[in-house]
Amino acid sequence: MAWRLYSLEPLRTEALAGPGEDPPNLQDSGGSYPFHPLEEPWEAKGAPPVPWPEPLYFVDGRERAEALIFDGRRLVLLGCVAAGAVAFAGGGMRLLEPRVRRVGVGLWEPLGLGELVYEPLPLEGGGEPLSPTALQEGLAKARALLEEDLAKGLEGGLLIVDGPVRLRRQGPVLGYIKTHWARYLPEDKEALIPTLRPGERTPMFRVRRGGRELASWYLRLPLPPEGVRPPESGLLRVETPLSPEAKGLADLSLSLFPALASHPVKDPRAPQNLLPVGSLERELSRRMGSRDLVGRILARYLGGG
């Protein structure tokens, strides 16, 4: 049976935040996260401003579920994923050519609909019908793969990724986490966080994830006007693979992130959604094409739901 359009509005229309959240399951059941400080004493740290290394890369991705289709037996999620990078060099931010792919999560062979071609992305589970949630996760995975692939092509310099550090690369890499579901610090140490002033950070502490050891710290971004928001606002957790350079990167991060913090007037996700990344996200969404237009093409080729 041919594919029919099942729904043009699957689950979430667009995943904005990406992997910004820590997976809640990091936390040990019942107990607190095993705390291991990497710097002493446990007090707020500042650092003199340093020039940014060049090149400096910001990588981010975006995904969009475009339609659920159905052939009478299985559901397939058609979506679009995009990844792009912004490079800082020579005093200016430059957008690198983004990558955009259309994927059919659960498809076994390419599906061409007019000018749109959805590449197959088979999921584990064989021929079993997949739940919409599993399909959405598949799309997220496709985006993560695309981001990773793109990041591999970026040579030299410092790479900054939105979310936890998962990829492995030759040069230094910083990941930043904007929302904080998991608690990494015991309560007495956590007391330091509300006292952080903009541009200050906590000492580094160790994070273990997926067999990797990472150094992590919290830093406070400026969020005007100061002092009228809850103390958690403007908080960023930054991590980098544990190495001798980690301390230098932690100090550099104080010159980097506060300067790139977005302003609440312009971005509802301020200040954590960094300026170049905000621009990159807009650009990626543009490159995915008009949602209405895609919907129209899909409806034309696949008929009504």
Add this chain to the structure above:
Amino acid sequence: MMGGPENGQRIGVVLGRREATPLEFWVGVEGEGLLRLDDLVVVEGYHPKVGRVRYFGMVDHVAKAHEGESYDTDTFLAVEGKIPVSLAYVAHVSVTRIVPEEFFPPDPGSAVYLAQGEDLELALYYEAMKNQRGSTKLPAGFLKNGEVAYLNLEFLNGVKGGHVNISGISGVAAKTSYATFLLKSLLESGVLEDAHQARVLLFNVKGEDLLFLDKPNLRLSPEARRDYEKLGLDPGPFRSVYFLAPPKKGGEGILPNVETRMEGVKAYYWDLVQFAQKGLLPFLFADRGGMSNLGYLIVHVTEKLRRLAEGQKGPHLLVSDWPGAELPEEITFDDLGRVRLKSFAQLVQYLEYKLLGPEGGKGEGDSTWVARQARGTLEAFVRRLRSSVENVGHLIRGDRPGNPPDPLSGSHQVHVVDLAKLSPQAQMFVVGSLLSDLFAKKERGQYRGRVFVVLDELNKYAPRDEESPIKDVLLDIAERGRSLGVILIGAQQTASEVERRVVGNAAIRVVGRLDAAEAERPEYRYLPTSFRQRALILPQGAVILHQPEIPVPLLLRFPFPAWATKREEVLEDNSAEALRREFF
């Protein structure tokens, strides 16, 4: 980046985000491309049912903007290197021509080329500017890219259209400069085929700017000289110019009332017989329209005067029906006992006697003169006449044979008539008299060549809201002149104050620097918005020219005058020959 239409330089593509139509479209400029206002471009379109179509157009709006910025302050972030932006450089093109005329839109994404060479000629319809006898491309200045701009002579000389109208504020707009440049081109470019027969009547309304047209300009730079050569014109002054100025008031003899130019200026004036025979009386009444009875009386008295002067030789006017007892003292008789009127003042006194009767008395005027008009009308007429004595007494005289300007006679091609020192009433009188005389002669076929009349301050002579005999003459010229070979090159600060039909009949419209409020008036609606904005900031030496064939106006630069426009600019001829002429 070569290739495409006639090897023009590729400059960008037709934009798809904004509508592309057969009459206008937007262009995205690519790479290092440069596209400016007034640049001419060409785009090729294709449709299987029609084939290849080429769109020629002119850039009338260019803009740059940062894409990817949602707030104005994002620019600061971009400058600091915190966000990436891309620079969009776009231009709006007004289509001037489609070849062949198939009005379907160009495809977004089509390559856009700069129009050069033949393409440029096509874009501006130059190749169509010709008749059976040859090219009618009259050099009109330079385009922004330095190429010569042309206007179609057939829209100036009366064949397809005629008349030029120039608007612009004083001082910077260079109305007179452009008018004289146009004359230079008309007379010397060789495009007007009977140029040697053409005559020019130039009215000098301000200062003495036009009294040095025959003198080379000291400040003419080598670049300006090259400009003239590029236009195919001689970088020198006008060759055949005759200067006329009103006589000085009072004093002995008749000397032209000029200050900066001493030699070669003749005084002009009418004698009383000419005044009567030519029927010039109405031109002393600029406000006739207000009272229709007065208008009737003027016509009647004019006719009476004409009959009175019949057969007389002048300069004085002889009248036989003014009894001696009533005469003022200084008036004399001739051999036959007729009264000899030797000045305009005396003529006015005579008319007063004829219309109102003996001075101081309650008598009645001569019934053949009065024409049954009420005494109030007669008194109004006399009052006006009396007040004009001071204004035109030196221009209308009975003491010597008249020397009124006559651009159609004599050997000089250009006649400059100075009005600057005259009162408004006298200016009206001179302009009205000259133009009506000239028009009447052309109507009777007394002169074959074309006559170009240059008149500034049209708002004074043909005001929108008032009636006057001068306005009637100008309207006549505007409406019928082109078929008779009388071409008006009129100018004014504000076209909105000039009679619509006078401006409306001009095929060629020129705009110099405009006042901001003036530029918004409907008279300038033929200019696209961008041109109206630019008219506010036009530099000296630049004008916007609109001609019927080209749907967009052209911004032109014209060369610095090769003739002096004031005493200080006169290039003194100190050669031995010239000095010899001067002293011996």
